Amino acid sequence: xxxxxxxxxxxxxxxxxxxxxxxxxxxxxxxxxxxxxxxxxxxxxxxxxxxxxxxxxxxxxxxxxxxxxxxxxxxxxxxxxxxxxxxxxxxxxxxxxxxxxxxxxxxxxxxxxxxxxxxxxxxxxxxxxxxxxxxxxxxxxxxxxxxxxxxxxxxxxxxxxxxxxxxxxxxxxxxxxxxxxxxxxxxxxxxxxxxxxxxxxxxxxxxxxxxxxxxxxxxxxxxxxxxxxxxxxxxxxxxxxxxxxxxxxxxxxxxxxxxxxxxxxxxxxxxxxxxxxxxxxxxxxxxxxxxxxxxxxxxxxxxxxxxxxxxxxxxxxxxxxxxxxxxxxxxxxxxxxxxxxxxxxxxxxxxxxxxxxxxxxxxxxxxxxxxxxxxxxxxxxxxxxxxxxxxxxxxxxxxxxxxxxxxxxxxxxxxxxxxxxxxxxxxxxxxxxxxxxxxxxxxxxxxxxxxxxxxxxxxxxxxxxxxxxxxxxxxxxxxxxxxxxxxxxxxxxxxxxxxxxxxxxxxxxxxxxxxxxxxxxxxxxxxxxxxxxxxxxxxxxxxxxxxxxxxxxxxxxxxxxxxxxxxxxxxxxxxxxxxxxxxxxxxxxxxxxxxxxxxxxxxxxxxxxxxxxxxxxxxxxxxxxxxxxxxxxxxxxxxxxxxxxxxxxxxxxxxxxxxxxxxxxxxxxxxxxxxxxxxxxxxxxxxxxxxxxxxxxxxxxxxxxxxxxxxxxxxxxxxxxxxxxxxxxxxxxxxxxxxxxxxxxxxxxxxxxxxxxxxxxxxxxxxxxxxxxxxxxxxxxxxxxxxxxxxxxxxxxxxxxxxxxxxxxxxxxxxxxxxxxxxxxxxxxxxxxxxxxxxxxxxxxxxxxxxxxxxxxxxxxxxxxxxxxxxxxxxxxxxxxxxxx
RNA sequence: GGGAGCUUAGCUCAGCUGGUUCAGAGCAUCUGCCUUACAAGCAGAGGGUCACUGGUUCGAACCCAGUAGCUCCCA
Numbered sequence: 001x002x003x004x005x006x007x008x009x010x011x012x013x014x015x016x017x018x019x020x021x022x023x024x025x026x027x028x029x030x031x032x033x034x035x036x037x038x039x040x041x042x043x044x045x046x047x048x049x050x051x052x053x054x055x056x057x058x059x060x061x062x063x064x065x066x067x068x069x070x071x072x073x074x075x076x077x078x079x080x081x082x083x084x085x086x087x088x089x090x091x092x093x094x095x096x097x098x099x100x101x102x103x104x105x106x107x108x109x110x111x112x113x114x115x116x117x118x119x120x121x122x123x124x125x126x127x128x129x130x131x132x133x134x135x136x137x138x139x140x141x142x143x144x145x146x147x148x149x150x151x152x153x154x155x156x157x158x159x160x161x162x163x164x165x166x167x168x169x170x171x172x173x174x175x176x177x178x179x180x181x182x183x184x185x186x187x188x189x190x191x192x193x194x195x196x197x198x199x200x201x202x203x204x205x206x207x208x209x210x211x212x213x214x215x216x217x218x219x220x221x222x223x224x225x226x227x228x229x230x231x232x233x234x235x236x237x238x239x240x241x242x243x244x245x246x247x248x249x250x251x252x253x254x255x256x257x258x259x260x261x262x263x264x265x266x267x268x269x270x271x272x273x274x275x276x277x278x279x280x281x282x283x284x285x286x287x288x289x290x291x292x293x294x295x296x297x298x299x300x301x302x303x304x305x306x307x308x309x310x311x312x313x314x315x316x317x318x319x320x321x322x323x324x325x326x327x328x329x330x331x332x333x334x335x336x337x338x339x340x341x342x343x344x345x346x347x348x349x350x351x352x353x354x355x356x357x358x359x360x361x362x363x364x365x366x367x368x369x370x371x372x373x374x375x376x377x378x379x380x381x382x383x384x385x386x387x388x389x390x391x392x393x394x395x396x397x398x399x400x401x402x403x404x405x406x407x408x409x410x411x412x413x414x415x416x417x418x419x420x421x422x423x424x425x426x427x428x429x430x431x432x433x434x435x436x437x438x439x440x441x442x443x444x445x446x447x448x449x450x451x452x453x454x455x456x457x458x459x460x461x462x463x464x465x466x467x468x469x470x471x472x473x474x475x476x477x478x479x480x481x482x483x484x485x486x487x488x489x490x491x492x493x494x495x496x497x498x499x500x501x502x503x504x505x506x507x508x509x510x511x512x513x514x515x516x517x518x519x520x521x522x523x524x525x526x527x528x529x530x531x532x533x534x535x536x537x538x539x540x541x542x543x544x545x546x547x548x549x550x551x552x553x554x555x556x557x558x559x560x561x562x563x564x565x566x567x568x569x570x571x572x573x574x575x576x577x578x579x580x581x582x583x584x585x586x587x588x589x590x591x592x593x594x595x596x597x598x599x600x601x602x603x604x605x606x607x608x609x610x611x612x613x614x615x616x617x618x619x620x621x622x623x624x625x626x627x628x629x630x631x632x633x634x635x636x637x638x639x640x641x642x643x644x645x646x647x648x649x650x651x652x653x654x655x656x657x658x659x660x661x662x663x664x665x666x667x668x669x670x671x672x673x674x675x676x677x678x679x680x681x682x683x684x685x686x687x688x689x690x691x692x693x694x695x696x697x698x699x700x701x702x703x704x705x706x707x708x709x710x711x712x713x714x715x716x717x718x719x720x721x722x723x724x725x726x727x728x729x730x731x732x733x734x735x736x737x738x739x740x741x742x743x744x745x746x747x748x749x750x751x752x753x754x755x756x757x758x759x760x761x762x763x764x765x766x767x768x769x770x771x772x773x774x775x776x777x778x779x780x781x782x783x784x785x786x787x788x789x790x791x792x793x794x795x796x797x798x799x800x801x802x803x804x805x806x807x808x809x810x811x812x813x814x815x816x817x818x819x820x821x822x823x824x825x826x827x828x829x830x831x832x833x834x835x836x837x838x839x840x841x842x843x844x845x846x847x848x849x850x851x852x853x854x855x856x857x858x859x860x861x862x863x864x865x866x867x868x869x870x871x872x873x874x875x876x877x878x879x880x881x882x883x884x885x
Numbered sequence: 886g887g888g889a890g891c892u893u894a895g896c897u898c899a900g901c902u903g904g905u906u907c908a909g910a911g912c913a914u915c916u917g918c919c920u921u922a923c924a925a926g927c928a929g930a931g932g933g934u935c936a937c938u939g940g941u942u943c944g945a946a947c948c949c950a951g952u953a954g955c956u957c958c959c960a
Contacts, residue, residue, distance in 0.1 A: 003922095005922085005923070006923080006925070007925095185959095190959090190960085271886095348960090393889065393890060394889095396888080396889055396890090396958095397888085397889065397957090397958060397959085400887095400888065400889085400958080400959070401958085401959075404959080404960090500957085500958090503958090504958095531957095535896090537956090568897090568911075568912090569897065569898090571897075571898055571899085574891090574897095574898080575956085575957090576897085577896085577897065579896090579897090581912075581913085582897090582912085584925075585911080585912070585925090587925065588923095588925040588926090589925090590925090591923065591925050591926090592922095592923065592925080592926085594922090594923080595922040595923035595925095595926085596922070596923080597922085598922045598923075599922035599923080600922085601922090602921095602922070640899095642898085643898095643899070643910095646899090646910070646911065649911080650910085650911090657922090657923090658927085658928095661922080662927095665922090668920095668921070671921080672921095673921080746928095746929080749928060749929065750928090750929060750930080752928090752929090753916080753917065753918095753928070753929045753930080754929085754930095756917080758918090759917095759918070759920060759927095759928085760920075834906095838906065842906095845904090845943080845944080848943050848944085849943080850942090850943035850944090851904090851943045851944070852943090853943085854942095854943065854944090855904065855943080855944085856904080859904055859905085862904090862905060863904090863905090865905095866905080866906075869906095870906090
């Protein structure tokens with residue numbers, strides 16, 4: 001059968017993925033082996049695969065596959081998140097397209113639509129993960145809103161309520177006027193924007209006092225970026241020490257348009273330098289103002305409704321959007337003579353992470369989880385390294401957040417999600433319990449007259465993260481069945497791989513839940529990937545259109561190529577600047593491996609005696625492989641994935657293909673390849689299998705394909721479950737010898753190139769050993785790789801030959817062409833100069849008493865060696881120079 | 886405003902507790918090769934005042950201080 005010259009992923013990927021599935025290689029059940037567990041960061045059920053998923057799922061799969069090969073019971077649990085806000089927004093939009101308004105639907109009808117939609121389009125992303133080669137145990141696929149997981153969420157809510165950790169109250173929350181829900185602090189992103197700072201003057205009340213002093217009208221000027229909130233002002237505040245305003249302490253001023261009289265209060269919270277040093281106070285629409293309001297017992301006038309439009313309480317512009325009103329009121333105030341000036345400034349504005357609407361601080365009744373006590377173990381155990389964050393720099397960020405954590409607003413004014421299990425009667429009593437029946441019982445205990453129809457459940461649902469924080473426990477049914485086999489075996493999980501953007505949303509909270517409900521960490525290591533950006537460092541986004549479609553990339557370069565491309569540009573802990581050229585490099589690498597196979601596969605074997613060159617080549621590669629494997633293992637243990645990949649890449653491309661295979665490759669005689677001796681062939685197959693194994697976590701498909709092509713296999717003899725190679729531990733000095741041999745070869749090749757000697761022309765090389773013993777073991781290899789007619793040893797310099805000097809030996813290459821003596825002299829002189837300079841620097845070091853006194857002995861020894869080497873080299877060059885006529 | 890981190894070759898990055906011919910890798914570039922595994926390849930080469938300034942040290946890319954620029958997080 002003719003094997004194509006290039007690797008074609010299309011004919012292998014689907015084939016092997018279904019083969020793996022069919023043989024249940026991804027499946028994990030508890031057994032006596034050591035478990036290795038990862039829970040997937042559940043993507044939004046409505047989502048499609050983007051480059052960020054691509055990156056972290058590739059890493060997870062690499063970790064899982066390697067663990068599986070190491071003989072661990074590898075379990076990767078997949079699943080999706082119901083993502084309340086995002087999904088509800090999508091369903092609302094979809095219904096709107098059909099001409100249906102959410103407000104016209106009952107809760108039940110809406111949820112019916114939502115579920116239908118979820119069943120139809122949800123989980124596309126999981127199918128896409130299969131294309132990538134993700135070896136998840138699909139039988140364990142979970143969804144955060146399935147019955148068992150929802151039950152866990154409700155139970156946890158009830159439990160925390162009973163423990164007094166959850167409370168309900170009116171607080172200033174971040175209101176998303178588009179999503180029409182409260183969101184948590186973490187869901188607000190602050191962006192710097194260009195704004196205008198309006199200076200508005202308010203008239204001081206009690207004019208008579210001023211007039212009596214003959215001062216005329218008095219004003220106080222405030223500065224604000226949000227003039228539309230003026231209608232809700234209930235005070236003006238100045239710093240108590242501010243000389244400019246001391247005469248106004250205790251007086252009142254008039255809010256323009258609404259003509260409300262409000263007090264002028266003092267508080268040292270005020271920054272005197274900002275604006276005019278006088279702050280308008282709107283307790284309903286700013287968190288700081290709210291705090292001032294509480295402190296100074298100010299009236300709260302809520303002038304902006306839930307949808308971001310002015311409310312009745314505003315009295316003006318009722319029903320108009322806050323941003324329209326901002327412009328209008330500025331104009332109207334101008335006409336009324338209240339605007340003193342307008343400045344351009346930059347300030348930070350909060351945006352909703354989900355809808356990108358400008359967040360409105362708003363007072364509302366919400367449910368909160370107290371964070372102070374519950375978060376303590378989660379902080380401690382990250383600080384003491386029980387849970388490791390990789391890279392470590394995130395520990396600082398984590399610590400800072402945990403030490404300043406605010407209560408978590410967990411209620412959302414949505415329907416898609418777990419409904420809050422709180423029940424109210426008509427008298428304002430509240431009970432928290434699972435079912436209406438229980439609620440009736442409980443409420444009757446408080447209010448004996450209560451009727452079932454008077455009882456209603458809280459309309460809100462819980463924050464999505466209030467379900468996903470339980471993920472590492474709930475996917476193993478740890479709430480439903482706390483002593484179950486699964487939870488006891490797989491929990492705590494090993495590694496979590498995700499982006500730093502959800503460090504607080506999710507990671508921190510999972511750690512909290514882990515300690516609260518299992519008394520144990522949820523995972524030992526958190527690998528935080530960078531953010532995938534484009535070549536110019538911009539975040540990938542739909543708007544910019546700079547995000548490639550991962551599935552298209554896979555079609556173009558193959559899943560293995562894309563995986564390699566992804567990891568090549570993913571330095572540990574840094575953002576990665578993705579470019580398609582990396583996936584191209586990945587594809588080229590696939591092809592290289594493919595062709596190494598084609599070479600080996602094409603060989604005929606014979607029972608001939610193994611040449612010395614082949615014996616040496618095998619010994620060398622064995623040693624090299626072990627040396628590199630240790631390095632690769634070490635890099636894995638430090639989660640330095642891109643470096644582990646690069647080490648693997650070089651082992652395969654450089655050491656195996658460029659050196660080893662070239663060394664043992666049989667010669668061509670009369671247009672036919674000579675057969676290779678059996679012993680070498682067998683060793684090469686074993687090497688190739690080892691190479692495939694270390695490649696497998698990165699490139700699952702091509703390695704599985706070649707695993708089966710290189711040798712006949714039993715049905716279940718697959719590389720996916722093959723044993724990860726073990727380093728033999730032998731450190732052979734052959735690799736050190738070989739470094740010198742390689743240098744000799746490179747020098748000869750370089751000479752050939754410089755002198756324009758065709759590849760086919762054979763050369764003679766003479767070696768003159770100046771120091772140490774003569775090692776002839778490698779001569780055959782040099783002859784082969786440099787196409788030499790002979791390699792001989794001499795004791796005197798060879799005249800009329802080009803030469804170069806390595807450690808302890810000189811090499812001479814006589815050429816048929818005439819030597820350009822002047823040029824050769826110049827080259828040698830340059831070399832001489834460099835070596836003399838080097839010797840000098842070594843000697844300066846050695847003659848420095850303080851160096852000799854302070855440096856480590858082996859270091860000094862090394863310097864001495866450098867000195868003698870350099871002197872020998874200088875001597876050799878000088879002799880050669882003298883020999884040139 | 887507070888905090889964290891970064892700045893090394895054209896690009897993306899390594900360089901652990903200062904000391905090996907220590908200034909590295911991959912890609913890109915240049916030169917020569919269509920050599921019967923692979924041109925998605927082979928062979929070879931050129932590229933850097935380690936952001937800047939000062940300090941500590943026998944010795945600094947590495948430690949300290951300051952300056953500039955960039956990024957992220959928090960309020």
